[in-house]
Amino acid sequence: MYNLVIFASGNGSTLQAVIDSINEHKLEAQINLVVSDNPNAYALKRAEINNINTYIIQNKDFSQRDAELANVLSAYPIDLIVLAGYLKMIGPKLIENYTIINTHPSLLPKYGGKGMHGMHVHEAVIKAKEHYSGATIHFVNQEYDKGTIISQTKVEVLPDDTAETLSAKVQAAEKIQLIKVLNQFVQNNKN
Numbered sequence: 308m309y310n311l312v313i314f315a316s317g318n319g320s321t322l323q324a325v326i327d328s329i330n331e332h333k334l335e336a337q338i339n340l341v342v343s344d345n346p347n348a349y350a351l352k353r354a355e356i357n358n359i360n361t362y363i364i365q366n367k368d369f370s371q372r373d374a375e376l377a378n379v380l381s382a383y384p385i386d387l388i389v390l391a392g393y394l395k396m397i398g399p400k401l402i403e404n405y406t407i408i409n410t411h412p413s414l415l416p417k418y419g420g421k422g423m424h425g426m427h428v429h430e431a432v433i434k435a436k437e438h439y440s441g442a443t444i445h446f447v448n449q450e451y452d453k454g455t456i457i458s459q460t461k462v463e464v465l466p467d468d469t470a471e472t473l474s475a476k477v478q479a480a481e482k483i484q485l486i487k488v489l490n491q492f493v494q495n496n497k498n
């Protein structure tokens with residue numbers, strides 16, 4: 308079985324899309340752990356409802372957080388770590404030891420970097436009157452949103468779109484894209 312760990316800081320609708328795909332046999336994988344830096348993240352509730360182990364990482368120090376997570380993760384078989392709306396920087400110990408991918412709600416390199424997450428991205432795209440936005444899935448390295456791009460999906464920004472309507476469109480496209488990418492990883496692992 309292909310072993311996933313998912314990191315999420317907020318609502319966790321992306322996590323839910325992965326859970327649903329697994330339950331509907333559209334993805335041959337299992338989620339062994341959900342990690343969050345936010346004890347109130349709804350993503351944790353979604354994990355609990357689905358009997359998935361959770362871990363809350365609250366250490367504020369970057370190096371200590373990296374070491375603590377490396378220690379926690381060492382107890383699990385892991386083929387891939389997915390950052391699904393996780394807002395903290397990932398440390399070198401994790402980057403060296405695991406393949407890690409991130410979902411980002413824009414067409415990187417546009418609208419990436421520190422502070423550019425969730426609604427902030429969509430607000431910036433609307434303000435700049437972009438005609439297109441979208442979602443990017445990329446490998447994680449030590450800089451925010453700068454790792455090699457795996458895939459991108461374009462979404463049209465219509466004149467009457469708001470940050471909210473754009474967010475809904477991007478998130479819908481992003482989920483389809485993520486499940487496709489995950490299926491590719493699973494397939495590559497078999498070959």
Ligand code: GAR
Binds near residue numbers: 316318322423425
């Ligand atoms: C997703 O759109 C994800 O791409 C974005 O946060 C949302 C999480 O939604 N991630 C970032 O902005 C990271 N820079 P969710 O909590 O409902 O899955």
